[in-house]
Amino acid sequence: MTERFDAIVVGAGQAGPPLAERLGKSGRKVAIIERKDVGGTCVNTGCIPTKSMVASAYVAYQSGRAAEYGVRAGNVQVMMDEVWRRTRGISERSRGNVEQWIAGMAGVKLFRGHARFESPTTLRVGDDVMEADEIFLNVGGRATRPPFPGIDSVPYLDNVGVMGLRELPEHLVIVGGSYIGLEFAQMFRRFGSQVSVVERSKRLLPREDPEIADAVVDILKREGITIHTGAECIELKGSSGQVCVVAACADPRMEVRGSHLLLAVGRQPNTDDLGLERAGVATDERGYIHVDDQCRTSVAGIWAMGDCNGKGAFTHTSFNDYEIVAANVLDHDARRISDRINTYALFIDPPLGRIGLNEEEARKAGHDVLVGVRPMTRVGRAIERGETLGTMKVIVDAATRKLLGAVILGVNGDEAIHSLLDAMYANVPIDTVTHAVHIHPTVAELLPTVLQDLHPADRG
Numbered sequence: 001m002t003e004r005f006d007a008i009v010v011g012a013g014q015a016g017p018p019l020a021e022r023l024g025k026s027g028r029k030v031a032i033i034e035r036k037d038v039g040g041t042c043v044n045t046g047c048i049p050t051k052s053m054v055a056s057a058y059v060a061y062q063s064g065r066a067a068e069y070g071v072r073a074g075n076v077q078v079m080m081d082e083v084w085r086r087t088r089g090i091s092e093r094s095r096g097n098v099e100q101w102i103a104g105m106a107g108v109k110l111f112r113g114h115a116r117f118e119s120p121t122t123l124r125v126g127d128d129v130m131e132a133d134e135i136f137l138n139v140g141g142r143a144t145r146p147p148f149p150g151i152d153s154v155p156y157l158d159n160v161g162v163m164g165l166r167e168l169p170e171h172l173v174i175v176g177g178s179y180i181g182l183e184f185a186q187m188f189r190r191f192g193s194q195v196s197v198v199e200r201s202k203r204l205l206p207r208e209d210p211e212i213a214d215a216v217v218d219i220l221k222r223e224g225i226t227i228h229t230g231a232e233c234i235e236l237k238g239s240s241g242q243v244c245v246v247a248a249c250a251d252p253r254m255e256v257r258g259s260h261l262l263l264a265v266g267r268q269p270n271t272d273d274l275g276l277e278r279a280g281v282a283t284d285e286r287g288y289i290h291v292d293d294q295c296r297t298s299v300a301g302i303w304a305m306g307d308c309n310g311k312g313a314f315t316h317t318s319f320n321d322y323e324i325v326a327a328n329v330l331d332h333d334a335r336r337i338s339d340r341i342n343t344y345a346l347f348i349d350p351p352l353g354r355i356g357l358n359e360e361e362a363r364k365a366g367h368d369v370l371v372g373v374r375p376m377t378r379v380g381r382a383i384e385r386g387e388t389l390g391t392m393k394v395i396v397d398a399a400t401r402k403l404l405g406a407v408i409l410g411v412n413g414d415e416a417i418h419s420l421l422d423a424m425y426a427n428v429p430i431d432t433v434t435h436a437v438h439i440h441p442t443v444a445e446l447l448p449t450v451l452q453d454l455h456p457a458d459r460g
């Protein structure tokens with residue numbers, strides 16, 4: 001029998017649960033469907049567990065530096081099983097909170113199982129068939145399984161498998177030098193593994209200006225991480241405990257051997273098994289659902305939010321999609337994806353906080369660019385903490401004196417950057433920030449100073 005709802009939400013990741021709550025509060029009868037763990041990637045296998053592991057790695061690293069701070073800490077030993085236990089505990093408590101939250105939502109019924117469209121208004125979950133005029137997709141994504149020769153026979157880990165490790169790999173080889181690859185690279189190096197990163201691009205982090213990417217490479221190399229770039233035509237060889245990544249077209253040809261292999265070469269949307277063709281929902285060639293500026297798909301009455309729409313790949317962009325849909329559907333407020341300013345952090349230590357355009361992008365967009373730079377060696381807070389690696393950089397439009405973007409690679413950079421992000425949202429000239437009085441001694445206190453010391457960008 002078909003059960004009738006006013007609204008169905010598919011996926012209980014970052015956007016689904018808050019939207020289900022709002023829809024329920026509006027008086028609608030709501031179904032929310034989750035095939036695995038509520039909380040989705042971030043809570044179970046993404047941000048929360050990785051940042052918990054990053055925290056353990058930071059303690060291990062700083063304990064090793066204790067003498068520099070006048071502290072005797074003894075021999076540092078990482079107990080991988082305890083790291084795993086702590087991480088799982090944090091993640092499970094977070095999932096438990098989401099479970100309780102959903103269970104307490106008025107008018108919302110949780111279905112467990114895999115949802116597939118039968119028509120534009122009907123979904124099946126096992127034996128349950130449900131129908132609604134409003135359907136909201138929040139199905140997220142998963143690690144890409146690249147068609148590398150050897151992938152069927154060589155054991156490898158993805159972001160889920162690597163978090164299940166309860167013993168330290170002797171030598172972790174990571175293919176992919178972006179967010180996932182670099183966060184795991186540094187944390188496992190700090191736990192005590194040898195780590196090699198193998199990246200196809202000529203340089204790591206092509207989304208960053210070259211000197212910022214170079215500074216990240218410098219930070220990682222100082223800790224003993226080996227980085228191979230230009231690794232074209234990857235093939236996998238070996239067996240359990242003895243893996244080998246071959247970059248056959250690299251010049252010279254590369255062979256990188258290790259005990260464990262992590263593949264971190266991007267993600268793909270969970271849209272291939274959703275029956276989208278039965279609903280007529282259009283996707284691009286990679287499976288991302290086409291949406292307009294307000295998350296509406298090609299079919300009236302169906303919306304797509306979060307990683308599955310390809311408009312963002314972060315928890316904060318997924319949550320913002322929820323806010324946009326709720327505003328449009330429930331509040332008569334025409335909020336849009338295009339109002340969002342690009343922002344993210346790379347959670348290595350020190351972290352890299354990024355907003356808006358980088359210098360290269362700003363110039364390509366035709367701006368007359370001014371930049372301000374300050375190395376973290378000239379930031380009092382960083383000096384006091386003994387954590388002076390990195391740099392801060394602001395990018396300003398010379399004509400309007402408005403911020404175009406900024407990066408803080410340095411201690412607390414992931415937090416301090418928000419002071420500039422809010423100035424960008426407020427759309428004010430930089431003088432508002434240069435006249436602001438910030439707390440001493442913080443990283444953010446130097447942002448007005450950097451903005452007072454601008455110079456034309458090197459057009460070299």
Ligand SMILES: Cc1cc2nc3c(=O)[nH]c(=O)nc-3n(C[C@H](O)[C@H](O)[C@H](O)COP(=O)(O)OP(=O)(O)OC[C@H]3O[C@@H](n4cnc5c(N)ncnc54)[C@H](O)[C@@H]3O)c2cc1C
Nearest residue numbers: 011013014035040041042046115139140306307313314315
């Ligand atoms: C290792 C790692 C670290 C990360 N760290 C960060 C970070 O520090 N900061 C950050 O902003 N982002 C981070 N991300 C990205 C972030 O996790 C994602 O952008 C975010 O979780 C996306 O949320 P979502 O709601 O779109 O999808 P998801 O959280 O993936 O949720 C989708 C849900 O839908 C369910 N589902 C899928 N198909 C169906 C179906 N057919 N029927 C029923 N249910 C279905 C899934 O089981 C899942 O629970 C990280 C990702 C990874 C992998």
Ligand SMILES: NC(=O)c1ccc[n+]([C@@H]2O[C@H](COP(=O)([O-])OP(=O)(O)OC[C@H]3O[C@@H](n4cnc5c(N)ncnc54)[C@H](O)[C@@H]3O)[C@@H](O)[C@H]2O)c1
Nearest residue numbers: 176177178179180181199200264265266267313345346347
């Ligand atoms: N700090 C954060 O916010 C955070 C942390 C982790 C993950 N995430 C999210 O997860 C997503 C996935 O992260 P990711 O690092 O797996 O993907 P990514 O798409 O950011 O990077 C993939 C990397 O793998 C490289 N690559 C691709 N194919 C390759 C090949 N054949 N051989 C060698 N290298 C290859 C790419 O050049 C790139 O550097 C990101 O888009 C991000 O949004 C975010």
